Amino acid sequence: xxxxxxxxxxxxxxxxxxxxxxxxxxxxxxxxxxxxxxxxxxxxxxxxxxxxxxxxxxxxxxxxxxxxxxxxxxxxxxxxxxxxxxxxxxxxxxxxxxxxxxxxxxxxxxxxxxxxxxxxxxxxxxxxxxxxxxxxxxxxxxxxxxxxxxxxxxxxxxxxxxxxxxxxxxxxxxxxxxxxxxxxxxxxxxxxxxxxxxxxxxxxxxxxxxxxxxxxxxxxxxxxxxx
Numbered sequence: 001x002x003x004x005x006x007x008x009x010x011x012x013x014x015x016x017x018x019x020x021x022x023x024x025x026x027x028x029x030x031x032x033x034x035x036x037x038x039x040x041x042x043x044x045x046x047x048x049x050x051x052x053x054x055x056x057x058x059x060x061x062x063x064x065x066x067x068x069x070x071x072x073x074x075x076x077x078x079x080x081x082x083x084x085x086x087x088x089x090x091x092x093x094x095x096x097x098x099x100x101x102x103x104x105x106x107x108x109x110x111x112x113x114x115x116x117x118x119x120x121x122x123x124x125x126x127x128x129x130x131x132x133x134x135x136x137x138x139x140x141x142x143x144x145x146x147x148x149x150x151x152x153x154x155x156x157x158x159x160x161x162x163x164x165x166x167x168x169x170x171x172x173x174x175x176x177x178x179x180x181x182x183x184x185x186x187x188x189x190x191x192x193x194x195x196x197x198x199x200x201x202x203x204x205x206x207x208x209x210x211x212x213x214x215x216x217x218x219x220x221x222x223x224x225x226x227x
Contacts, residue, residue, distance in 0.1 A: 072129040072223050079223040082115040082125050086210045086217035093141075093153075094204040098161060098197055099123040102210075103219070115221065119195060122161060125221050127194040132187060132227055135167060136220045137198045139182040140212030143174045145205050150175035154201040155182040157219075161197040171201075179212055189227045196221065 035043040036051045044053040064074035071079045088102020103123040105111050113128040127133070139155040156169035168186035184198075198219055200208060210217055 069225055072131055072226075078112050080113045080115065080128050080131075081110050081222045082112070083110040083218060083220045084116050084123065084125070086208065088210065091208040092204065093200045093202040093206040093208055096163070096199050096201045098199045099219070119197075120161075122197055123219075125196045125219065127190045127192055127196070127221075129223060130192045130227070131190070132224045133190045134220075134222045134224050135184075135186050135188065135190075135196070137168075137182075137184040138215065138218055138220075139180070139184075139200060139208065140210075140215045140217045141180045141206055141208045142178065142212065143180055143202075143205050143207075144177040145175050147176045151203055151205050152201075153180055153182065153206045155184045155198070156201070157184055157186070157196055157198045159194050159196060161199075167196070180206065181212070181215055187224065 033043045034041040036045055036049065039051055041051065044051065046053050046055045048054075048058075067076065068074045071077065084103050084105055086099075086102055087104050091097070091102070100118075100122050105116055115125045115128060117124060117126065135157055137155050137157050141153070143151060143153060145151050150173040152171050152173045154169055154171035156163075157167045159165040159167065167188055168184045170182050170184045172180065172182065174180060190196075200206070208217065
């Protein structure tokens with residue numbers, strides 16, 4: 001029977017310094033631990049960090065809370081959403097012209113909470129639940145002015161048909177005979193019972209159209225979550 005070249009001393013400690021032994025691999029020791037250094041570490045403390053282990057008493061977001069956060073109520077299956085389209089004929093905009101006839105639930109026909117209606121003869125969307133909403137008015141049309149005479153065109157969304165309560169707007173100035181695409185966009189806290197109206201402004205040179213080069217004129221409102 002052959003004798004090993006290195007014989008361990010009786011008091012060897014696997015330090016790898018002396019005594020005929022080699023240091024143990026990290027997997028077999030707690031020297032220089034890799035605690036929480038990465039997701040593949042061998043050692044982890046308890047906590048909420050990305051590289052920590054979860055405690056036994058940790059909790060998850062309850063399903064009713066998640067549904068309420070996304071849909072504004074634990075008994076709901078969709079978020080409050082309304083999308084209406086302009087289906088009327090060409091309309092020449094002169095001054096501030098509020099959306100009225102010609103707007104309807106055509107196209108995708110989305111109105112989860114009966115939000116769309118006419119109020120005082122004008123198209124409107126009633127906010128059913130307080131929360132944060134995404135709001136967008138997309139406008140398609142055209143202008144035809146002298147090439148050296150640019151004119152402004154504006155689209156806006158307001159609360160209560162009040163220009164001082166404008167939520168969002170976009171304006172452009174064009175000259176010549178050219179396509180116009182506008183997007184008035186906002187993410188805002190809206191309170192239940194608010195009624196949204198939308199309007200366009202121009203000086204007798206903008207033609208509002210239901211479709212222009214494949215882009216529909218439409219108004220879109222969607223609940224995004226609690227405030």
